[in-house]
Amino acid sequence: MVTTAAQKPILLSGNEAVALGALAAGVRFYAGYPITPSTEIAEVLAVELPKIGGKFIQMEDEIASMGAVIGASLAGSKSLTATSGPGFSLMQEHIGYAAMAEVPCVIVDVMRGGPSTGLPTKTSQADIMQAKYGSHGDYPSFALMPNSVLECYTLTIKAFNFSEKYRVPVILLSDEVIGHMRERVVLPDPATLEIINRKAPTEPREWYRHYPDKTTGIAPMASFGEGYRYHVTGLTHEEHGFDATSQEVAKLLEKFKNKEIRNTKELTMCESFCMEDAEICIFAAGSVARSARQAVRILREKGVKAGLLRPQLVWPFPKMPVEEVYDQVRFILVPEMNVGQLRKEVERLRTNMRVKVKGLNVLNSVMITAEQVVERVLQIDFRSGSESEGGTSNG
Amino acid sequence: MADATNQTAEPVDRHSWLRGNKKFPHMWCPGCGLGTLLNTVIRVFVAKGYDKNETVVISGIGCTGRIPVYVDCNTLHTAHGRALTFATGVKLAKPNLKVIVFMGDGDAVAIGGNHFIHAARRNIDITAVVVNNSTYGMTGGQHSPTTPLGMKAPTAVTGNIDPPFDICNLAVAAGATFVARSTIFHYQQTFRLLSEALEHKGFSVLEVVSHCHTSFGRINKLGSHLDMLKQQRDHAVVFTPELDVEKARAEGKDLVIGLLKKDATRPEYCDQYEKLVIQPSQAKQNRGGV
Ligand SMILES: Cc1ncc(C[n+]2csc(CCOP(=O)(O)OP(=O)(O)O)c2C)c(N)n1
Ligand code: SF4
Numbered sequence: 001m002v003t004t005a006a007q008k009p010i011l012l013s014g015n016e017a018v019a020l021g022a023l024a025a026g027v028r029f030y031a032g033y034p035i036t037p038s039t040e041i042a043e044v045l046a047v048e049l050p051k052i053g054g055k056f057i058q059m060e061d062e063i064a065s066m067g068a069v070i071g072a073s074l075a076g077s078k079s080l081t082a083t084s085g086p087g088f089s090l091m092q093e094h095i096g097y098a099a100m101a102e103v104p105c106v107i108v109d110v111m112r113g114g115p116s117t118g119l120p121t122k123t124s125q126a127d128i129m130q131a132k133y134g135s136h137g138d139y140p141s142f143a144l145m146p147n148s149v150l151e152c153y154t155l156t157i158k159a160f161n162f163s164e165k166y167r168v169p170v171i172l173l174s175d176e177v178i179g180h181m182r183e184r185v186v187l188p189d190p191a192t193l194e195i196i197n198r199k200a201p202t203e204p205r206e207w208y209r210h211y212p213d214k215t216t217g218i219a220p221m222a223s224f225g226e227g228y229r230y231h232v233t234g235l236t237h238e239e240h241g242f243d244a245t246s247q248e249v250a251k252l253l254e255k256f257k258n259k260e261i262r263n264t265k266e267l268t269m270c271e272s273f274c275m276e277d278a279e280i281c282i283f284a285a286g287s288v289a290r291s292a293r294q295a296v297r298i299l300r301e302k303g304v305k306a307g308l309l310r311p312q313l314v315w316p317f318p319k320m321p322v323e324e325v326y327d328q329v330r331f332i333l334v335p336e337m338n339v340g341q342l343r344k345e346v347e348r349l350r351t352n353m354r355v356k357v358k359g360l361n362v363l364n365s366v367m368i369t370a371e372q373v374v375e376r377v378l379q380i381d382f383r384s385g386s387e388s389e390g391g392t393s394n395g
Numbered sequence: 396m397a398d399a400t401n402q403t404a405e406p407v408d409r410h411s412w413l414r415g416n417k418k419f420p421h422m423w424c425p426g427c428g429l430g431t432l433l434n435t436v437i438r439v440f441v442a443k444g445y446d447k448n449e450t451v452v453i454s455g456i457g458c459t460g461r462i463p464v465y466v467d468c469n470t471l472h473t474a475h476g477r478a479l480t481f482a483t484g485v486k487l488a489k490p491n492l493k494v495i496v497f498m499g500d501g502d503a504v505a506i507g508g509n510h511f512i513h514a515a516r517r518n519i520d521i522t523a524v525v526v527n528n529s530t531y532g533m534t535g536g537q538h539s540p541t542t543p544l545g546m547k548a549p550t551a552v553t554g555n556i557d558p559p560f561d562i563c564n565l566a567v568a569a570g571a572t573f574v575a576r577s578t579i580f581h582y583q584q585t586f587r588l589l590s591e592a593l594e595h596k597g598f599s600v601l602e603v604v605s606h607c608h609t610s611f612g613r614i615n616k617l618g619s620h621l622d623m624l625k626q627q628r629d630h631a632v633v634f635t636p637e638l639d640v641e642k643a644r645a646e647g648k649d650l651v652i653g654l655l656k657k658d659a660t661r662p663e664y665c666d667q668y669e670k671l672v673i674q675p676s677q678a679k680q681n682r683g684g685v
Contacts, residue, residue, distance in 0.1 A: 029488050050676035055487045055668065058512040064480040067473065067510075071453075071484025072472065075492070079484070097474055224469040224485060225492050231414075231464055233472040242417050242464065359590045 009186050014152040014178040017185065018082070018108055019044035021156030024190055026197070027106075028054040028077040031068035033061050033087060036120045037176040038110035041082040064093035071107045073098075076223030078160060082108035085118060085127060089135070093324050095169050096135030097234045099161075099256070102219070104163035104198055106156070110176040113365040122365035123176035126287060126338040131171045132315045140259045143171040143315040144269075145286040149183035156311060158269075161196040173314065175337075177287040177367055186282060201228060209239045217258040237314055241329035260316045269313035270321040274300060278307030280377060281329045283322070283346055285311050288335050288368050295319075295373035306377060317345050328353040331380055335360035335373050356384065408441045414467045426620030428579035428605030431586040432526065433462055435582060436495075439589045440466075450493045454484045455507060458607075476506030479514045482521050490665040491518070495593065500527040500541040504560050504685055508540070515569035518597045518665035523571075524589070525562055525600065528607040536610025547614050566600040573599035574656040576634075578627035579606065581652060587656060594671035597663045604650060628658050 012020070018301025019041050022030075030045040032038075042058070049056045055072070059065040062083055069079040083091065088109045098105050111127045131143040142162055144155040156172055163170040201208050201220040210219060210230040219239075223229030231241035238248040260267060274296050275281065284292035289310045299306040309325060311318045325332060332355065334343040343359045350357065360376045362368045413419075423429045440450065450468040452474035454460040456475035463470035469492070473481045478496045486494045503511050503525040514521060530548065531537045538548035538555045541562065545554040566574045573595040577585040585603060606612060606623035617623055632638065632648035634655055643649070 011663045029484070029486060047676070050673045051680045052674060053677075056672075057483070057487055059480065059483070060509050064483070064510055064513070067477045067480025068484030068487070070473075071471070071486075072488035073484075074481075075488035077488045079488075093474055094477070156454050223489075224471075225449055225489050229447060229468050229470075231470045231472070233464070234474055235472065240417065289436060383483035 007186060007189055009184050011182055012148045012149050012185055013040060013180055013182050014146070014174055015040035015110065016044055017149045017152035018156045018172065018174065018179075019048065021153035022080050022106070022160065023048055023052075024153070024193060024195075025157045025160035026078045027080050027160070028052075029069065029072035029079040030054075030056045030081065031059050031065040031072070031079070032081045032083065033059055035062075035084045035087045037112055037179050038082040038084050038087075038108060040179070041108060041110075045080070053249060060091040060175070063094065066091040066098075069107075069242065070094060070098050070101070070103045073103050073105050074224050078104070078164070080106045080108070083122075084110050084112045085124075085330065086115045086116070087235050088127060088130060090370065091134075092130075092134040095171075096137060096139055098169035099135070099139035099208050100137075100234050100236075101232050102167035102221075103232075104167050105222075106159045106163055106170050106172060108156075108172045108174060110179040111173060119365045121176065122339050123287065123367060124289065124365060125175060126341070127173065128314060128341040129340065131173055138253060138256070140166070140168050140169075140256050141315040142166070142168055142267075143173050144312060145173045145314050146178055146312070147286055147289045147310065148178070149181060150185045150187075151312070152178060153185070153187055156192060161194065163387070164196045164198045164380050165218070166263070167198065167221060168259060171315075173286065175287050205229075210241050217255050217262060246324070256258070264316070264320070267313060267316050268318050268320055270318040271308075271310045271312060272321070273308040273310065275307035275309060275325075275328075278305050278328065279330050280304065280306040280381065281309050281325045281332045282306060282373065282377070283309045283311075283332055283334045283342065284336065285314055285326075285342060288337060288351070291370045292335055292373055294370035298370060299377060304377065304381065314342070319349060322346055322349045323351055326350060326355050329355060331356040331358060331384060332356050333360060333373070333377055333380065335362075335368050335376070337362055337365070337368065339357065339363065356380070399572055412437045412440050412467050414465055416463050421465060422678075423458060424609045426608060427458070428528065428603075428620075429458055429462065429526065431579050431582065432524075432585070432603060432605070433465060435585050435589065436462070436524075437466070438480045439586060443590060443593065445493060449491065450495070451477050451482075451485055452495055452497070453485070453603050454497040455499070455502035456533070456667045457502050459497050459499040459526040460502065460533075460656065462497045473632065476502055478502065478509065479507060479510040479521065480525065483514060483517075486519055486521055487665060487668065490669075493593070494520070495522045495524065497524050497526065499532065499539075500525060500529065500562065501531045501539045504562055505540045512565065512569035515566055515571040515598050517602070517664040518570060518572055518661050520596055520598070522589075522592045522595075522599045522601070524592075525602045526605050527562060527602050528605040528611060530607050530611035532607045532610060536607065536614060536653060542611075546611075548611070549614070562602045563600065563655050570598070571656070572597035574660040575600070576602045576604065576632060576650075576652045578604040578625040578650065578652060580624045580632065584652060591654070595657070596659070597661060604652075
């Protein structure tokens with residue numbers, strides 16, 4: 001175990017915190033290909049993993065990295081890779097494979113400006129939809145968005161826990177600002193951390209079915225070399241891993257859906273800030289949520305009742321909290337560093353047609369500031385105030 | 396694990412390595428070389444006395460890619476071209492496992508070409524069996540990176556103009572430390588070379604020249620699977636250091652089979668990782684008094 005002075009304040013970057021979080025979660029295998037702005041994660045793990053007998057390998061590309069990660073996970077190691085946009089695109093076929101074959105693994109995408117090579121050293125939030133729909137076919141998508149160095153640590157652990165518990169690939173959507181930002185953090189005492197490991201099968205080896213249809217929807221998982229000889233495939237399969245009939249296909253896809261549906265309580269991770277009496281909701285995630293939080297403070301000082309809703313888990317999308325907000329506020333503002341990926345999701349859940357959903361979309365890769373958010377809120381508030389019957393108070 | 400032996404085993408043992416439930420009859424066309432190869436592979440496993448629990452059979456996608464599903468051990472059917480990447484993860488995570496990878500020629504040296512040369516470069520202890528049927532069998536016989544010049548395919552109706560790869564030369568150049576070629580016809584050679592490849596510590600490549608009579612054979616009028624087996628027999632010449640390859644080719648013997656390279660001196664990747672990465676890292680940590 002890394003003995004980074006736990007509980008003593010230390011100065012860390014977001015990327016370093018991801019690496020330390022992975023170690024705390026029990027990572028034993030890393031495969032990757034260098035890419036800005038994610039490389040520090042690989043560099044920390046290249047040093048730390050061998051110390052604990054773990055394995056680090058720099059592969060020939062990101063396709064290979066993701067393949068090796070899945071292979072190592074099947075052999076029983078908690079496995080990680082980290083990349084940015086172009087590499088994340090290359091990993092997509094294998095992310096779908098991991099979802100199909102139910103192989104736990106964690107993929108960190110430190111987002112940078114895109115599309116294509118884009119802006120390698122500048123930030124962006126434009127991979128949110130790719131984290132959900134990047135691979136072909138319908139599959140369960142899990143993605144976490146940290147907004148601080150400390151959360152890079154805690155949400156990486158969460159990512160491993162979800163991946164092990166639900167047997168899914170989990171994506172940590174960091175970005176250039178969060179990854180390279182240095183903050184003073186006090187890491188939690190390792191003894192207090194909840195670490196989840198995949199459930200091992202208990203039935204006799206000859207009865208073992210890799211994909212049983214238990215009520216939890218999640219099968220226990222044996223590793224290669226443990227005596228449970230089973231077949232793993234990216235083909236649609238029945239519970240032995242063999243090719244499925246059309247009835248079995250439906251059963252499998254249903255099971256994937258249930259991973260999200262049956263666990264909505266645990267899979268709703270959404271922080272509220274000043275939302276109790278809010279009339280305006282700012283919905284923001286990741287680095288942008290930092291500016292949004294500051295904007296809420298400024299607006300409150302001006303007497304504007306604004307609040308922040310911040311999903312830590314963007315996929316599955318926090319349906320309930322967003323639906324509830326529609327009964328409470330006059331409008332929702334979604335500031336984000338893309339053309340409106342989160343806003344469209346928020347709009348999709350609109351239950352109250354009087355509540356407008358507005359965007360603040362900054363595409364020049366310069367972080368959205370609190371002032372920009374404040375200005376946008378006041379602008380919308382002024383307009384909607386004059387449109388409505390003036391019954392609203394905006395200080 | 397039992398001693399190396401050339402004896403083929405009793406059928407009763409052989410069946411113990413096959414997955415009876417749900418998996419037979421197999422999906423290959425009658426007469427396809429893959430059935431023969433599966434038979435050979437199982438016989439080698441039995442003869443070697445490998446432990447099923449410690450053996451991992453991995454493949455990509457294609458007709459060749461279907462081999463693992465029939466074998467009763469740890470089996471992993473990956474994505475097209477990527478089998479060696481998954482295999483690298485399995486092997487590095489658990490070096491005690493015996494890892495054998497089956498790929499078609501398209502799988503290994505078209506879409507998976509990059510992984511093929513890099514696995515060879517690392518000299519990781521994996522045995523890669525490349526079934527070269529000169530075509531993309533599963534998708535219907537389109538030309539592949541091993542289709543000879545001038546041969547026809549649905550995607551090369553006037554004759555292929557893309558010069559083919561020599562898979563073994565590629566493996567040698569990329570650093571594989573065991574390289575051999577056989578054919579489906581040369582069953583005994585395949586048995587022997589595969590046994591030796593599996594015992595070799597390092598990246599071993601066995602190219603098995605096969606026939607796809609239903610696509611490649613039909614469009615090029617090469618006859619039945621039996622005719623194509625005879626062609627394998629007639630074109631083959633066993634490699635010896637004295638062999639004059641050009642002369643043999645002029646005599647119609649353009650298929651050089653046998654052991655082409657064996658180098659036991661180059662260190663293996665997982666060993667190197669243990670020796671040159673893990674041990675110094677841990678020693679340094681201990682010196683640091685952490
Ligand atoms: C990424 C991707 N591209 C294309 C395919 C379609 N495909 C399936 S098998 C195959 C070729 C198989 O040829 P080969 O690897 O030579 O194996 P064979 O079937 O001849 O044994 C292709 C192109 C695929 N499955 N995945
Ligand atoms: S299509 Fe060709 S390679 Fe595939 S099973 Fe049939 S004969 Fe064999």
